[in-house]
Amino acid sequence: MEKLLKGKVAIITGSGRGIGRATAELFAAEGAKVVISDIDPTPAEETVAAITSAGGEAVACCGDVSAPDFAAKIVQTAVDHWGALHILVNNAGFTWDSMIHKMSDEQWDKILDVHLKAPFRIIRAAQPYFCDAAKKEMEETGRATARKIVNISSVAGVGGNLGQANYSSAKAGIIGLTKTMSKEWARYNVQSNCVAYGFIDTRLTQDKEKGIAVDTGTEKVAVGIPVKQRDLFIRMIPMGRSGTPEEAAGTILFFASPLSDYVSGQVLICGGGFSM
Numbered sequence: 001m002e003k004l005l006k007g008k009v010a011i012i013t014g015s016g017r018g019i020g021r022a023t024a025e026l027f028a029a030e031g032a033k034v035v036i037s038d039i040d041p042t043p044a045e046e047t048v049a050a051i052t053s054a055g056g057e058a059v060a061c062c063g064d065v066s067a068p069d070f071a072a073k074i075v076q077t078a079v080d081h082w083g084a085l086h087i088l089v090n091n092a093g094f095t096w097d098s099m100i101h102k103m104s105d106e107q108w109d110k111i112l113d114v115h116l117k118a119p120f121r122i123i124r125a126a127q128p129y130f131c132d133a134a135k136k137e138m139e140e141t142g143r144a145t146a147r148k149i150v151n152i153s154s155v156a157g158v159g160g161n162l163g164q165a166n167y168s169s170a171k172a173g174i175i176g177l178t179k180t181m182s183k184e185w186a187r188y189n190v191q192s193n194c195v196a197y198g199f200i201d202t203r204l205t206q207d208k209e210k211g212i213a214v215d216t217g218t219e220k221v222a223v224g225i226p227v228k229q230r231d232l233f234i235r236m237i238p239m240g241r242s243g244t245p246e247e248a249a250g251t252i253l254f255f256a257s258p259l260s261d262y263v264s265g266q267v268l269i270c271g272g273g274f275s276m
């Protein structure tokens, strides 16, 4: 059987670790050429090395997705290396939680910038390689190649979550952006879908006491979940366990592949049976 992403060029933000990295490795194994991107260069380079040593093709483009010039830079990296862009996965992100009365403007803005404004800017920068390229193909062959936007949301974006006014709002907003793109670019054969994760084992869901911190540019913010809350969340999952990054990547592959060529504007909850 032919590989699902043979010859496709994909951008995956936040692919140095966690769900993004597992997705990058899966895409590469399925024949895609992948732009690996992360704010932290070391894990991004490690992902590139893992893919290339397994016989795949990958290149790194590092930086903060919320920087104003980042969108142009990452799209250009794909085009400079491989002359095209077919798949965009907006995955990069982190959490910066507190109850609303303690949440600063900076906390709100940063999380909205990373999880919503950055995907908006990257989608906008990809327009020539999604829509103009499709127009040209339609003129030449009568049909455009399917192109894919996969945005990453959360059950917090679907149902809200205590202490996550900023994150829940951003993850709800990305659903609106996903659905809008499924309408605006449908005529160019672009499918735009969203995966909303429940509880996937990454550093964002590890025990907070492990002390893993993300540098926001102005301060170091501890990520993770207090152990009691973590245990409670896991008990609420019908399958009784958290998901692995590899299981999470499978849902992104579905939306990036021809298996979903007639599916657009959808939100798929990947949450071990958790539904809302």
Ligand SMILES: NC(=O)c1ccc[n+]([C@@H]2O[C@H](COP(=O)([O-])OP(=O)(O)OC[C@H]3O[C@@H](n4cnc5c(N)ncnc54)[C@H](O)[C@@H]3O)[C@@H](O)[C@H]2O)c1
Binding pocket: 013, 014, 015, 016, 017, 018, 019, 020, 037, 038, 039, 040, 043, 063, 064, 065, 066, 091, 092, 093, 094, 114, 152, 153, 154, 155, 196, 197, 198, 199, 200, 201, 202, 203, 204, 205
């Ligand atoms: N893990 C879960 O249970 C879960 C649940 C719902 C949604 N999500 C979402 O899944 C996505 C991936 O998260 P993960 O769990 O794999 O976390 P992770 O921390 O393992 O991976 C996220 C990667 O994004 C990078 N990143 C963070 N901020 C960035 C920025 N400003 N610019 C560029 N790169 C940046 C990090 O350095 C990291 O390597 C996120 O959007 C997250 O909100 C995760």
